[in-house]
Amino acid sequence: MFCPECGREVSAEDSFCVNCGCYIRPSLLQTGTSVTYTPDEQQTGTYTDPYVYQEPYVEPKRSKGPAIAMVLVVAIIIISAALVLPMVQTNLHGSLYGKSFSSGLGSSAMMTDTGYNVVASDGFQTNDAELTVNGNEIIVTLSDAVMAGYGTTDWTITCDTTAAFTTDTANNQATIVTNGFGTFTLKANCSNGIESHLYTFTVSLQIYRAYEWKFDGGKFSFDISFDYSEYYEQAHKAPYHRSIGEGIGYIHSYTETENFVIVSTTIENIESYLEDLYTKAYGSCSTNQNFANFILSFVQINFEYQLDSVQYLSEEYYAYPMETIYSGKGDCEDTSFLVDAIYKKAGYKTAIVILPGHAMAAVALSSYDAPSLSNGEIFKHPVEGDMYYACETTVNGYQPVGASAGTYGDHYYSEWISDDSEYRFYLVD
Structure with missing residues (x-):
């Protein structure tokens, strides 16, 4: 069972999602119950419920700055309408x-047991060989047409x-077994004497990554794979x-933060799937x-929040997009x-917002409907000449563009x- 708003797994006994604070109407989750839809609702996939709730958004976690003690008490959501959090009225x-x-x-991925996606790069276009995967075995089999003209094959x-691997070669087939990643080159020298x-x-x-989340009540998913070299x-x-x-390794001005916003092949693929x-x-x-x-x-x-001191063993470390995609945090x-x-790949104008002890993204919008x-x-x-809206990325669930509860001292970030x-x-740029 999943929360109807953020998509995180919940139990049938939960009244609130512990991830995003969403009120969960028990009749939607309890075993043996069902929801009756009107004909219009069956057609559109929507459900109209008279209950309107306020969804709390958790104040951003910070990598540095003054420590703020926060105690999450789910029952407060029921009895209090005055939490110091941005509260958005929503259906x-x-x-x-x-x-x-x-x-x-999707189904085109050929996965090894260790979670890598196997991709046929070059040499397979003319159907001279077939690529298959069996567990952690990567198998290249020469076609019958190739073998008909030659009697022996030497494989290199x-x-x-530096991935460790073993090989097993027969006359028409080569098998690679590895727990690592990289690009393998197989050369088959075929001869008839x-x-x-x-x-x-x-x-x-x-490297393979799969993503799943909910937005506007719908459930979304896609998966990608990328070469280790792109991360490296x-x-x-x-x-x-x-x-x-x-x-060495330090930037000289925050204007240089734009150099970390790199649109690589994987970023292009992610934006295309989105x-x-x-x-x-x-x-x-x-x-x-x-x-x-x-987006x-x-x-x-x-993507999970993680301190630099834990992830990179450094008080402050600026990670590039591929590093974050690789680690997932x-x-x-x-x-x-x-x-x-x-x-940037999608065509928006963007910015990095530098704040006391915090950083945010920002996107320029020509029109904005404030929640x-x-x-x-x-x-x-x-x-x-453009209006930029800050984007908080360190919350535990969905928080719309522009909405912020972030403070430093007694002042909101905007101050x-x-x-x-x-x-x-x-x-x-």
């Missing part, structure tokens, strides 16, 4: 309730990484990984507020760089913003 179910949408690799197999021909095949074991380039060859300072899912759900896709919310929800729900600036990269907040604020700021100070919106 019990969104317009996509009961619908599911998927994209990505190499890998572009008079002439010979060299066939070359490349097979990539790619950003994790180990990028010049900067530190906040402002002197020495656009595909959004179009399936809503019929079309454009750089509007709702698609910006949709933000993907990052908020699928990051702190405030890491996930802000990630969502900004997706926004109804009982507290908190709509955090926005004009920059060079710290000044174009003459270091606390401001830094544009990403």
Whole structure:
């Protein structure tokens, strides 16, 4: 059973989702009960419920700054309407309730038992060989047409990484067994005693990630795979990984944070899948507020918050988008760089917001329909003729673009913003 708002698993006895605070009407979850839909509701997949609730959004976690003691008492949600959290008036179910949408690799993925996706890169286009996967065995089998012209085959197999692997070769078949990843090159030198021909095949074991979340009542999912080299380039060859300072790896100004917003091949693929899912759900896709919310929800729900000191054993570490995708977690600036990269690929103007002890993403919108907040604020700021809305990535569930409960001291974040100070919106070109 899953929460109708954030999609996290809940039990039949729960009255509230412990992840997002959503009120769960027991009749929707208890075993043996059902919901009766009207004909219109059956057609649209929506359900109309007279109960309207206020969904709390957890105050952002911070990687540094003053410690704030927070005690989550679910019962308070029932008896109190004055929590110091942004509260958004919303319907019990969104317009996509009961619908599911998927994209990505799907059934085309060939997975090993250790969770890598096996991709036929080169040499298979002419049907000279077939690629199959059996457990952790990667098998390349020469076609009958190839073997009909040649009697013997000598195989040579190499890998572009230090992954340990074993091989087993027969006349028409080569088998690789490995727990690592990388690109394998298989060369089959076929001969009939008079002439010979060299066939070359490349097979990539790619890192695999699957994502699932809920938005507007609908359930969304897609999966991707990517070469380890794409992660390695950003994790180990990028010049900067530190906040402002002197020495190797440090940036010299927050204006340089835009260098962390890299649109790589995987970012392009993620944005493409998000656009595909959004179009399936809503019929079309454009750089509007709702698609910006949709992209933000993907990052908020699928990427875990983690301190730099725990993840990177450093007080402050700026992770590039591929590092965050690889690990599935990051702190405030890491996930802000990630969502900004997706926004940038989607065609939005974006910014990085630097605050005391915190960082956020921001997206420019030509029009904005503000959610109804009982507290908190709509955090926005004009920059060079465009209005940018801050995007909180470190909450535990969905929080829309612009909605913020973040404070430093006794002041909301917006009160710290000044174009003459270091606390401001830094544009990403």
